[in-house]
Amino acid sequence: MLDRLDHALRARPERPAVLTATRTGATRVRATGGELTDLADAFAAALHARGLRAGDTVGVAVRPGPRALAVLLALWRLGLRGAVLDPGAGPDVLRARLALARPSLVLADAAAQAVAGWARPLARRARLALPDLASLGGPVATVGPRLPGCAPALDLGAPRSGVPAFGDSDGDAVIVFTSGTTSRPRAVVHTRASLAAGMESVSALFGGAQAAAGADRPVLGGTFFVLVPSLACGACVALPARSPAVLARQLRRLRPRDTYLTPPQLRDALRAGARFGGRVWTGSAPASAELLARVRGAGADQAWGVYALTELFPAAAVEAREKAAYEGPGDLVGAPLPGVSAAPDGDGQLLLAGPAARHRYLGEDPDPWVRTGDRARLDGAGRIVLEGRSKDMVLRRAENIYPGLYEPALQVPGVELAVLVGVPAGPGAETAGDERLVALVQPRRGVAEDALRDALAGPLARMGSARPDSVLFGQVPLSGRSRKPDRAAASVIAAARLRGRR
Missing domain, CATH: 3.40.50.12780 (ANL, N-terminal domain)
Incomplete structure (x- = not known):
């Protein structure tokens, strides 16, 4: 399919490929077929010039659109494996995911690096973990317009002659992170065939x-x-x-x-x-x-x-x-x-x-x-x-949030137990599936709620797009012979508490 896409774009280079809308709803051509393939060729040449070869992993933190599509085509051509990175997941989660994927290079646009202002220290840590990258000038490169504070730009002036095509052989194509914890992240691996x-x-x-x-x-x-x-x-x-x-x-x-x-x-x-x-x-x-x-x-x-x-x-x-x-x-x-x-x-x-x-x-x-x-x-x-x-996953506006990724961060001094649960977001949400993410935090005896709010401010800020909509203090219900937190009961309690606020 990607090979056919490349052929279709080159066959009609002048034809509009990707459109966007202005504020009035009018159509604007974001990229033609020729512009997409030219950018993909430039990315492929740049990655090849940096020494990346088939089977290597490249982290991708680029907003969906023509530039991200060109990156995908370049990775496909070279037989590279793309690891999809979400800067909004928070630094702790992303560091754990990078440690698992071990990318040889991370491609990030300016917007992703603005979300993750910690990109430069992360790059230094990655170089220490992967010292063979030192000769490449660092494991993070900016694609698209570079703003002050961003990583060095990917050099798109590399010669395009001699850049190989991986061919039809199968191999890993993409890594997409899903559930897991910060200590044990989990990632789906799709091959070129799948x-x-x-x-x-x-x-x-x-x-x-x-x-x-x-x-x-x-x-x-x-x-x-x-x-x-x-x-x-x-x-x-x-x-x-x-x-x-x-x-x-x-x-x-x-x-x-x-x-x-x-x-x-x-x-x-x-x-x-x-x-x-x-x-x-x-x-x-x-x-x-x-x-x-x-x-x-x-x-x-x-x-x-x-x-x-x-x-x-x-x-x-x-x-x-x-x-x-x-x-x-x-x-x-x-x-x-x-x-x-x-x-x-x-x-x-x-x-x-x-x-x-x-x-x-x-x-x-x-x-x-x-x-x-x-x-x-x-x-x-x-x-x-x-x-x-059967999973504990919470769905909030079509985003999958896995509580196990973030609950450990709630265990600050003074917290006895803490769970993240989903509750219906509003009328009809039981069928639509839209939920609010609520943290139910059980303080230790004698600990003031105001003090816990202050202690939780930092961890909550680091959760990125998974930050809960509400933080409630109260008893976390337990169930079973092992007395584990009862998530279903916690969700009922949280929903009732939120209704009582209205």
Whole structure:
């Protein structure tokens, strides 16, 4: 798929590839096909000149868009493995993830380094851990405009002749961090084969509508799994505006044939009066039948919920009318897509397998079956029906937050117990899946709450995008013979406390 993308971009270099919206919703060409391939060639030459070779790992902290797509193409060409880094996760989490991935180089744009103002000391630490990088001038390089305080810029003037192409051999393609702890982070490893299979599945799911849309009917979406298949079959892609009001105007002007937005983006757009057309796809968080019906009511011909995981994207899909017609218990997410095998294990946890499944978790042995952490069953038609989550993961506006990453930071002096739990964010959230993240902190006897608030200020600030919405002080409930914290009961207590504040 990425090879076809490269060919498609070079075949029509003058054609708009990536579009953005102005504040008025007007369309602006962010990059043509020729500009994307030229930047990808420059990145590949620069990485090759720094001594990076097939199999090496490159950390990537670059905002989604043309520059990030060009980085992906360069890594693919050279056979490098990209480790996706989120500066908003906080310095402790990111350091642990870097220690696991051990990238030979980190590519970061100015925005990522602004979020992580600790990038330079981190770079010095990484050089000490990996002394063979000293000759390369440091493990962090800036891509895009460089601002004061950023790492040195990646040299895009390196000769482009003699830069090899990795070919069709399989190997690791990308590392994406998911759950785990700061002491034991966990990361999904996709190979070139599984990454390509996932993109092929998206292309088949879209049914070639991108090509039919053409330049006049672009695809609207911002993820790589939308960008790559769409561009590869000839459509240009419009990146969704961040402002709901601008997004509504953007939809009205573009009239995209296919639109991919997360459930929070859809809800915000609907509140802004957005109108849709063609097919609308949503994933990354649960999409209720009510939300999909609202999208159809706003003009969409079809509204699809896509069930996907970092470990296997996509796994299943269901259209609004099929979902609305389902009257049984649980959440219908659709039949497994072609090539995907689904089965519950003895505990009711859904297991998935298929060509698009991750190869392994970093540092662990390969396993063909993905343990989803979701309780599920297959109905009489072979469709997947979710029955709840067995993981402790909290979903906040389509972002997966794993409490185990951050709870240790709450254990400051004076804290007896502390848990992070999700509570429904508001009306309809039980079905939409949107949650608030709440810290329930149990003080030690005799410790004043004001003193604990002061002590927690630093750790909370270091949590980045996982900082809880509310911090409550009280008794953490326990359960079981081992008297472990009862997260479900803690969530009920937190929800009741928050309701009492209104």
